Each structure stands twice: as C-alpha cells, then as structure tokens.
Amino acid sequence: MAHLDVARIQHDFPILKQEVNGRRLVYLDNAATTQKPRQVIDALVQYYETTNANIHRGIHTLAVRATDQYEAVRGKVAAHIGAANSADVVFTRNTTESINLVARAWGDANVGEGDEIVLSLMEHHSNIVPWQLLARRKGAVLRYADVRDDGTLDLDSLRALVGRRTRLVSVVHMSNVLGTINPVAEIAAMAHAQGALVLVDGAQSAPHVPLDVDTLGCDFFAFSAHKMLGPTGVGVLWAKPGLLETMDPFLGGGEMISVVKPEGSTWAQVPHKFEAGTPNIADVIAFGAALDYLRHLGMEAVREHEKAITAAAIEALTRLPGVTIHGPRNVGIRGGAVSFSVDGIHPHDVSTIVDSYGVAIRAGHHCAQLLMRRLGVPATNRASFYIYNDERDLQTLIEALRQAIKVFTHDSARTAV
Amino acid sequence: MAHLDVARIQHDFPILKQEVNGRRLVYLDNAATTQKPRQVIDALVQYYETTNANIHRGIHTLAVRATDQYEAVRGKVAAHIGAANSADVVFTRNTTESINLVARAWGDANVGEGDEIVLSLMEHHSNIVPWQLLARRKGAVLRYADVRDDGTLDLDSLRALVGRRTRLVSVVHMSNVLGTINPVAEIAAMAHAQGALVLVDGAQSAPHVPLDVDTLGCDFFAFSAHKMLGPTGVGVLWAKPGLLETMDPFLGGGEMISVVKPEGSTWAQVPHKFEAGTPNIADVIAFGAALDYLRHLGMEAVREHEKAITAAAIEALTRLPGVTIHGPRNVGIRGGAVSFSVDGIHPHDVSTIVDSYGVAIRAGHHCAQLLMRRLGVPATNRASFYIYNDERDLQTLIEALRQAIKVFTHDSARTAV
Amino acid sequence: MTAPEPQFDDFYRELILDHFRRPRNRGELADPTHRLEGVNPVCGDEIQLDLLIKAGQIDDIAFTGSGCSISQCSASMLTERLKGRSVAEAAKVLSGVRAMLIEGTPPGPDLGDLESLEGVARLPVRVKCALLSWNVLQDGLNSAAGA
C-alpha cells in the first residue's frame, strides 16, 4: 500500500483524530459518504468569511468573486471525468437529483408508451425509482439485466434485453454493494447499436477510479461530491456535448431564464438552464478543493491503494469463520465496497457490535433491495475503504468482527465488567 | 435603532471585517443572500470535524448522531414559522426547488386543462416559471394580478381573477424588489372561498418578519436558508398538515422509498418521501444554528430594527437629486428591500461606482422581469438591509450615491488622480 | 488494548445468551383468536404474533419471525412476560416498555425481566427493532378490544 502516503493523508482529516465509544474512529462507511479533509473545510470557511454573495447577477465585487469561483469548479469537474467542455457540467444536489433530471428533462420528451428502459438488478434505488416514475407517467416498460452469482453483471442477459424499443440503458459503473465495476464501454456500444442512450451512475466510480467519459462512451454521467471528499449538497450531471441543448428545462425559476413574459419564457444557455434558483454556491466551491485534493494524489494512485487494501480485506474476511463475501474477489474488476454476511448474526447486530469498537460499517439493504432479493439476503454488512484507510483500520475491523462472532457463538462469554 | 445590539451582531460576522476595494465592506445585498455569523460557520466546521456521516440508514455512532442533528432542525424550522408538526417540513435546495416540488408533485395531479393559477406581476421568476411549465404540461392558464402604482398588490384585480377555475393562488409574501408585504391572510381567504389552494413565497419574509403559518392561512410556504443567515443549498417547503400525504413523490431514489420491487415501489412516510438521495446534511444542521441565532435575537426585534433603518433609508434616498423609490413608503407594510432609480444613470453604472466605495448593492431586474415591465424600467438599483446594517452603512451608501451622481452630472469633475 | 471495554457487549451477551439461543414460545398456535404481522420495512425485521385471548385473558401466545437479535429477543421476552396474563396487564406492560424504550423512563417493577431491554434505549437506531413485536401486540389488543 505504498501508492499513497496514508499517514500524511490521515493527518488532513480532523474527524479521524476523534474517539468514538472510547475507541479510535475507524471509518469504513465511505460508500455512504466520505470524510472531508481540512482543505475542504477551510474552503468553506474561507468562502463564508471573505466571498459569500449570490452569483451570476451581481455587479459588486463579492458577487463577481463568488461567480468566478463557482464557475471555475465546472472546469475542475470536467477535468476529473475527462470531459472536453465545462458547459456540459450541471450542478445538482446529488446523484439522485442528476438522474431524476434526466428522467424528467430528457425522459419525458423521449420515452413513450411501450418504450423500454434497461436497468440491472444491481442498481441503487436512485437509478431505479426515477425510471419507475417515468415509466408510470409514460407507459414505458422497465427491464432488468441479471447479476451473476459471482457478483458480476450478466452481460448476456443485458444484451438480450437491449433492442429496438430500448430508449435508454442506465447502469451503475461501480456497485455500492458488490464493488463490481461494470464494462460500461461495452454496454454503451450495445445500446448505441440499437439507438438507445446510456446513463452511467458514477456515484461510486467518480471517487475511486480514473475516469474518461469519452472512453466510457456514455451519454450521461452522474455522481455526488459528498462521496469524494466534497461537502454534502452537491451532485453533478455531465451530458455528451450538444445533448443538454436538446433537453427541456427541469426546474423553473431564477437564473435559468433569458426572457420572462407573462405567457411564457425563454431559457438561459446551458448549463445555467438546468440550475434554477440560487445554487449551493459555497459547497460547489468547496467541492473544487476536494477535486484539487484528489488531483494532487492522482486517481491512479487512489485506485492502486484501494486495490491493495481491498485485496487484503477480502483475504482477511474470508479467513473469519462463517463469513461470506458478496461480489467478485478479483480486485482488477472491483472497487473497495466489500459486502459480507456472517452466519447466524444479523447485519444490524454486527454493525452495533463493531461500532462499540469504534468501527463504522454499514448494515442494511444499501438502497439496493432488488439486489438483496437476488442475493437472497435481507441485508448485508458492508465495509468500504478510501484514501485514509490503512492496514491498522482493517485489523481493527477484523478484531471487532471476531468479537461479534464470539458474542453470538460462545456460551462461555467473558463475565460482565 | 435600539432594537438590536448591532455592534455586537457585526462582531459575529467575520466577512464584515474585511475591506473591499480598499474600503470597509458595506453589504446591502441581503435580499440576494445574507452573510453568515460565526455560529453558522462553526456549526459547519463542527459537523465535518466530529459528526459527518450519511443519515437515516446507518447504525454506527456517527450516522446516528448526524441523523439526530439533521432531524432536530425540522423542529427549529417548524418553530420559526409557527408550524405544529415538524413532519410537514421538507428540506429542498432553495425556494425555487420548493415551488417546483409543489408544481410537480401537487400540480401535475391537481391542475388540468383550462384550470387557472393566479399569480401577481410582482412575483420572482421562481414563482412564475414553474407555473408556466406546469401550464404548458397541462393546458392550464396563468392569470396575473396587477401591482398598483404605489407598489402594493392590487387586491381588486386579484379578487376579480380568483374564481371557479382557480386551483392555486401563488403569491410572494414580501416582494424582493418593492419590499411590499402582501396581505396573505386576506388572499388566502379569497382563494379558499373558491376552493383554491394558496402557496406563499416566503423567501423574503421568513428572514425578516415574525411568522405564523396558521395566521397566514396558506397551504404551502416556501423559503431559503441562505437568505436568513444559513448556508447555501438549503430550502424549505412547509405544507399544511395532511397535504404532503396526498401528494405524489417528486424525485425518486434512496431514502424516499419503503419497499422497492422491479415493477414499482412504495414510499416512505412524509417528509422523507420528498427527500430523495443524500440530503444536504451539513448545511441543514448549520441552518439550525442560523435559526437559533434569529430566535435569540427575536424576530420582533429584527423586524423593528429593519423598520427603523428602512425608514431612514427611504428618507435619505428621497433627498438625493433625481432618485425615485419604487415601492411603498410606509414601513408598516414593507420590508427592507429598497429599490430605486437614479435619473440618467443606468443601475449597472450606479452599482459599479458604489462598489468602488465598498458598497454592495444589486442592480438589474432582480428576477422580476414582469414587474420591471410594469414599472416601466429596464432595471433598478436595490439596497436591502439586515440585522448587521446600521446608520453608518446607510451613510456610506448615500455618500457613494452622491459620488455616482456627481460623476454623471458634473462636467467639472475632479482631475484624475 | 487499554481502551474501555465496549459497553454493548454486555447488553448483547445478556440478551443473546438467553432468548436468542432459546427463544420462548416460538411457533404458531393451533387455534389463535388473533394472528397479527408486523414488518419493519427499513431493516426487514418480521414478526408474526399468535394470541389466544379468552375472557380478557391471554391464555396462550406464540411468535415466529426473522430479523436481528433485538427484534427476535424482544418478541420472545414479550411472550414469556404476557402468557397467562390479563389483557389489562398486557396493556400496562406495553406502555411501560414503550416509555422505557422511547422516553428512557426507568423500568418499573411490572416489567420484570423486560428491564434487560433497557440497554436498547441507548441505541436509538435499534429501538424500532425492539418495539416491533410490541407494536404488533398493540394491534392485537386493539382488535381484541374491538371484537
């Protein structure tokens, strides 16, 4: 794990210095949201202490400064995902809103009665429910590609579903439950061959792997700042050049208009057409600091670090009695979200017990009920890693899991303290 | 102006200590967004340094802590507007999104072909465009109540428009251009008598006047945290008890579901049904600190302070040569957003010149193009006051305006420095 | 390790060593007067409660279900505490459990062994697990009262 200077990185994260339940905090819930480095927190403070103003309309110094800082982050986002134009970057609240934006602003105009949208059984609810709502509005049909027992996407099943009636294929890039990285370029080629567009849910890939939207070949790419060192309240929707221009507005209001008349209005240029009302200015600017931080580390190094710790985690977990891992074992095709079950212990019990050792993991359906049903489990435990996690964190997790197993399996428990 | 201890308040706002263009910053663009007190900035830092976690689903300590802090703010919001139940408070990004939420989640189901929505000519674009989009989707008709020459809403014209076909009356509580406070209770009675619902755009009232949604009698109330000491990225939609339950979801995704099945899903309880995806957790929690700050000052005292400084501003502006004020002069029926024109000087020129004296005012159409047309001006200047503004700020503004007028009206300008 | 002993181990140990491994009254009744189900959609916990109520008396009671140890142990304890008791007493115990779990009220003497659930009140996110079977019981008492 020499790809990142983890000790130095940990030093940048104030929250990691705190104790939880009298223990060192071991934060392994990074697929839910990541912690924030000092640089990001400082950017927020700096913004509110020196710049804060509403953007785009103001002529005074603070308004100009805030507008410049806000707009500059679009360029950083574009750079992070290999996009050519920052005008194709729309700021939303989160991945969920980005996908809903496409479902309304593109879907309502392009999906009709009997048209099909292809998803997969490993999608997050945020990449299912917006399409269910669209399907209900328009009489469209949803189709779900299967997941193989090894936790990879069943490409044959996907191929069989993509056809003449398919308008959109919307798939997750990296599963938040299984860790699986899907072959998006291949899927995009399949979809495009049938004239369908492709949306990629990048909520778990944007934080963890080097990205290039051209290589991915998708039409839409959605992700969240809060899962990649940035503040809560900022999401991104990227669209292929020219695509946003063809779309109807999503939310109406200030900032997104050109001329408003009683009977109707004309719209501002993209991306502003899709950013109605006062945006989350401060957090977008602080997200810029998060992107700087990641660029400084290098996404290749981030990926290598996570491959190493994920491989170690899979190995250590596999050695624990009664532990089953859900998802591929080969770290070449997966990221650092590691789901597992422990025989005879409900995930909620596991989570509560390891929490008492300062270890934060997630237990539940991970907003992926279809996948839980496919896996045949009510819920799973999930440990997910990021740049500040190291071998010691992993060891603490394993030790805490050992205790949980002990509590549930040995009558001969230690006497109460 | 003894209602607030302004000197002490100023001390709480780090940004006010800075110089702009070599001058003391005089921030008079509060209707666009307000500055943030130390307490709010500290709450953000505190959250990210000790609590940060995703909410609602997690079992670990940080997740529980974050969930509790987030949910506690609903109660503070309810208290601020006199609402009985915090479950009727939905967090959005801003006022604009709150209104769009109603237009989609209530409007799409309740407004049909030929139905009418009554607005006024003094609405902000955010309370116009969502209804234009709804009208286009549903074949509904928009009607605009007139504004009188004195800047008040023409209630007779409104009354004449509200009839059998009216489904909704949506009006601004306090105009962001004229300062006018509209008699919402009277309007609500009119609307309810015809079976129409009432939405109140409280973006400018929630920060500035004591509120009680019961007394207002409205069905929906929308506002933004960033205009009331809170961070950017947080808005509120309040709905009358029972109303949210009857509404369709707006955005689909994580958090807002109960059970997800391939063919369709069931929804979480309100308000969660309307908060899809990871919310803007940190900023909602910091908004709690803003609400605490206002509660501590007392909204009655805030209102009295603003009445005093607004009266002084109107008097001082009226005495300047060539200055015309748009909006009521009686501070009993208006707030502290003061729009004015200066003969022969375009507002953009005024704004640029006063900015060089450190004074931030806004120039433009203030997202109210219909009102600009009604007033017969392309744009106005607007100074808007808040709790940290004092007589000295007002004097600096007046002095800077004097300079602007001098530059434009005297051939005998001082020689260049 | 010099860090303090994690506090929840004990709580779990107490619960689990007993009710989790040897659940009381687990199964279905042959002729229940009331059969009620409850699901916690958030975490998937499920409980089915069978009641045999005659003349204001809970003559027999049984549960089945799946989910975390807290929901299952709580159901087991419920059946143990209320078997053979009057409906009136059940209602009293029910409100005592609710007060303990939701408001953190210290358990009164009528809760008996149920006081060992008190630790759950310190785990707010798990309270709904512990309450599940009690909410199902409430439905049962309501329909018994209605009948």
Place this chain on the structure above:
Amino acid sequence: MTAPEPQFDDFYRELILDHFRRPRNRGELADPTHRLEGVNPVCGDEIQLDLLIKAGQIDDIAFTGSGCSISQCSASMLTERLKGRSVAEAAKVLSGVRAMLIEGTPPGPDLGDLESLEGVARLPVRVKCALLSWNVLQDGLNSAAGA
C-alpha cells in the same frame, strides 16, 4: 476619508465626460446596407447598428440604443473609430478590442482612442456591456462577407 481614491471613478469620468454626453453618430442611416440589432438579455442593454458598406468600405455608420453608459459609450466609440474605414480594418480593430476586453491583451496602436475601454477589462461583469456593439458589428461583417 483616508481610504484610497476609488479606482473606477477615473475610468467612468474619462468615458462619460466625452462619449456619454456627446455620443458620436447616434441615430439611424437613411439607406443602410446593413441594420443589425443586439440585446443583452441579462441586463437589457440594446444596440442597433446601421452600416453603409460599399466596395469593402464602411462609408457610413450610426447607432441607437439604450442601456448602461458602458454599452452606449462603446458603441459611440466604435462608430467614431470605424467610419470611413475598410471592412478589413474593422475586422482587425474588432479582434483587437476583443483581445483587450476578454483576454486583457494591452491595446495595440490601431485601437486608438478605444484604449480607454481598457479599464472595463478590470470589471469582468461589465465586459459584456462593452462587447455588445462589437458583437453586433461582427454580425454585420459576417453578413457583408456573405453578401
């Protein structure tokens, strides 16, 4: 006041004392070969530019419009600088003005008095006001080239 003299006063004074009070070539041409309009929807500035182009030469030019002093003065300066010049020279001046306002390139000698617009580059939010008439001119040159 001991604070430094605000820097934009001078900029305004220079512009305004001259072109704002005595705009050059304000009005409409009787027989323009090209009449073009531009609006800045964000701030409402409007410019109408009339051109009389014969044999690659701008024989006459005039403007009307409304808006802030920067948009109106810039238009006045444009007409003064380009009246009687060749289309080729106009294109050169146009790109010089753009470079100065957008990229902050110091004005070359061919800009002449237009160099006094340089101060606008320090006011990024006002650059579009200064550029409005030049963008309209671009449309005119394009259509002249197309004709």
